[in-house]
Amino acid sequence: MSLDATVWAWKTRQKQKVGGALKPLKKLVLLSLADRAGETHECYPSIARLVDDTEMDRKTVLKIIDELIEDGFIIDTGKREGKTKQVKVYLLIGVKGRETVPTKVHFDTENDDLNSTNNGTVPTTEQFQQFHERVPTIPLNSPNVGTRNLSKNLSEESKNKKTWLSLKKLREEILLATDQETYEQIKNATWFDRELRAFELYNAEKNLCDELMNYHFADWLINACGKYQAREQSKKTNSGTQVRVPQGESNTLSSKQIYSFAQKLSVHPEFASKYAEGNESYEQLAARVAVKLADPEQQQKLMPYLIQVGFQQKGKGEAA
Incomplete structure (x- = not known):
């Protein structure tokens, strides 16, 4: 975070264009960019981060960034950062350094050229570039004078950079x-940490960005929820609770059969088109179906489809 950049952003005066974004919204995006600028006044927050900061939609944020470039407040450096090297790096234009000062160089008073205008203490541009020192912004009466890079001086965002997991995004x-x-079951599950460790190990070498990690972890947890639910139902079945079908016909599915028929139903065109939700994968659908098949009432509702994929109802002494 650059104090210079933040002060500069506050002092800017935005332009209102016909059909353009409102000036307060433009300043808010500029402040968010400045908040993440480094010593070189470059910043590269992702669009998702700016959307989260400003609470604007993605389209509005992108439009405002284009306007800030047109107005001359920022430029696209052409560099890309982030794990995927796709996040644009912007340079803030017009930031004046307040935290760097020149170091004065005293010339030798015995110099032969005593009448030179260079005699004395004159900080030149070269001297400014070569000799500069960071000035701490800690109050003089603070017990932390001389202490830098304390963890408690870091922003909450900086502290949380250690992990890709965002509970808000995951939800x-x-x-x-x-x-x-299902979300409540996952949130309160005792197996959450176990699945988190397994997921991180599985994706350790894939170099995914934070957004994709949260996206795939959501799928992972949904599948895990179905897995654990089916396991619990299997325990009940093994302890004497059987899945039965009304009308006098007894049909019992083993845990293995539940998983097998769930997989078959998930790729059944008619069934998938009727029961799949949104962009749900075959694996996600199969996990949900497995839970349904462990329930006698749900199994009865799905019986027409089960028969189509090879399930045989018990007849007189016949096994399914």
């Missing part, structure tokens, strides 16, 4: 893929 992804009830 959004899960609710986009499934219902509130």
Whole structure:
């Protein structure tokens, strides 16, 4: 974070264009960029981060960035950063350094050229570039004078950079893929940390950006939820609870059969078109179907499709 850049952003006066973004919104985006600028006044927050900061939609943020470039406040350096090397690096134009000062160089008073205008203390451009020192902004009466890079001086965002996991983003992804009830089950699950460790190990060498990690972890957790639910149902079945079909016909599915028929139904065109939700994958659909097949009532509802994929109802002494 650059104090110079933030002060500069506050002092800017935005231009209002016909059909353009409102001036307060433009300043808000510029402040968000300045907040993430380094010593060179370059910054590269992702669009998702700017959307989260400003609470604007993606389209508006992109439009404002274009206007800030047109107005001469920022430029696209052409550099790209981030894990995927796709995040644009912007340079803030017009930031005046306040935290750097020149170091004065005293010339030798015995210099032969005593009448020279260079005699004395004159900080030149070269001297400014060669001899400069960071001036701490800690108050003089603070017990932390001389202490830099303290963890408590870091912003919350800087502290959280150690992990890719965003619970807010994860919740959004899960609710986009499934219902509130499933989300609550995942949130309160005792196996959450176990699956998190497994997921991180599985993706350790894939070099995915944070957004994709949260996206794939949401799918991972939804599948895990179905897995654990099916396992619990299997325990009940093994302890004496059987899946039965009304009308006098007894049909019991083993845990292996549940998984097998769930996979078959997930790729059944008619079934998938009717029961798949949104952009749900075959694996996600199969996980949900497995839970349904462990429920006697749900199994009965799905019986027409089960028969189509090879399930045989028990007849007189016949096994399914």
